[in-house]
Amino acid sequence: MENGKTIRIYLTDGSVAGIRHAEIINWTGQAISCPRNHLSTLADWVESTRPGVYFLFGINEENGLPTVYIGETENVYERLKQHIKNEEYFWQEVIFFTNKDENLTKAHIKYLESRLVDMAKIAGRYIVINANTPTCSTLPRSDIAAMEAFIRNQLVLLGAMGHRFLEPLTDIAVKPETIKNTTKNNQDNDLFYIHTKNAKAFATAQRTDEGMVILANSKALLVDGSSLSNKNKEIRDNLIEQGQLHLNSDYYVFTKDVLSASPSQAAAVVLGYSVNGREIWVNQNNQSLKTLEEESIKNGLA
Incomplete structure (x- = not known):
């Protein structure tokens, strides 16, 4: 079993909207979150120097x-x-990481910067406005291991502070071509499919702790139905505008993974009309999400 972690977050003014100091017990790194309009307060924080x-x-x-x-x-x-x-006005919050023992060198932080920019671009959750990925420092093997451990702890604290932008939406490296088959790549208990009359497998999604992630290469129907809610229509329109739903002949294709808050929202984005997502998403064995959840509760595994 993977070791758990204990996080301690100190709210300097008792508010989650103010400056926050976060640390993982028994780790020498530390994170500080500061709203832009409180930046001058950091002058009193030795951690920020x-x-x-x-x-x-x-x-x-x-x-x-x-x-x-x-x-x-x-x-x-x-x-x-x-x-x-x-006069860079786009940002409203900064989170920075320093070390309590002051052992982070220039080479270390250059390595971290390069790796973090690369990870953020690959994850694709946020727009990364760094023009290029910085050059990665050459470090001894032991230092690289230490910096990779540093990054793993950064992921934990960033997530706890509301930003998971370094983490990919799914753990599937090679996206299925939305064709339901028996290859090893698709033997995943968290993969689900939507079928239509004209396609054996129309869309593929992975169930995650955050919701349903519609995988890149999935298809979506063109026409919005009358039952589609205004919210889900807005989501579809935004995906089209952002190029994440690309017109391809008689259907749309998802150009990247897309996170939906629920199975029903994911199904509505794919189909263009409202439907019970827990019934329409099925796994390799044609079992619906609803059936699997009921079985899980019945077996005491939920």
């Missing part, structure tokens, strides 16, 4: 999508002041 990596979070004004800039610096607070002076 150390070398580290930082993330500037905001919303893209044109498409409303979450946006991040990833950087490294030998003095976090001084670098953040430069971002303010440069």
Whole structure:
């Protein structure tokens, strides 16, 4: 069994909207989250004067999508002041990581920056406004292992602070071509399919802790039905506008993985009309989500 972790988050003013200091017990790293309008307060934090990596979070004004800039610096607070002076208005929150024992060197943080930018782009959850992936430092093998462990802990704290942008939506490296078959790639208990009369397997999704992830290469029907809710119509329209649903002859194709809040929302986005997602999504054995959930509860596994 994987070892658990204990996280401690200190709210400096008793509010989750203010400055937060987060740490994992028995780890020398630390994270600090600060709203843009509280930035001057960091002048009193010695943690902000150390070398580290930082993330500037905001919303893209044109498409409303979450946006991040990833950087490294030998003095976090001084670098953040430069971002303010440069009139970079897109970001409203910064989270930065430094080390309590001051053992992060310039080479270490350059390595972290390069890896983190690459991970964020691959995950594809946020718009990454770094123009290029920075060059990765050459480190001794033991230091690389230490920095990879540092990154794993960063993922934990970033998730606890509301940002999972470094984590891929699914753990499926090779996306099924939405053809239901018996290959090893598709033998996954969390893979589900939607069928239509004109296609043996129309869409494929993976059930995750966050919801239903419609996998890239899945298809979607063209026409919105009268039963489609305004919210789900807006989701479909936004996916089309953002190029995540691409017109291909007589259907749309998902160009990337798309997270839906529920099985019914995922089904509505695929089909263009409202439907009970727990009944229409089925696994390799033609068992619906509803059937599997009922069996799980019956067997005391839920």
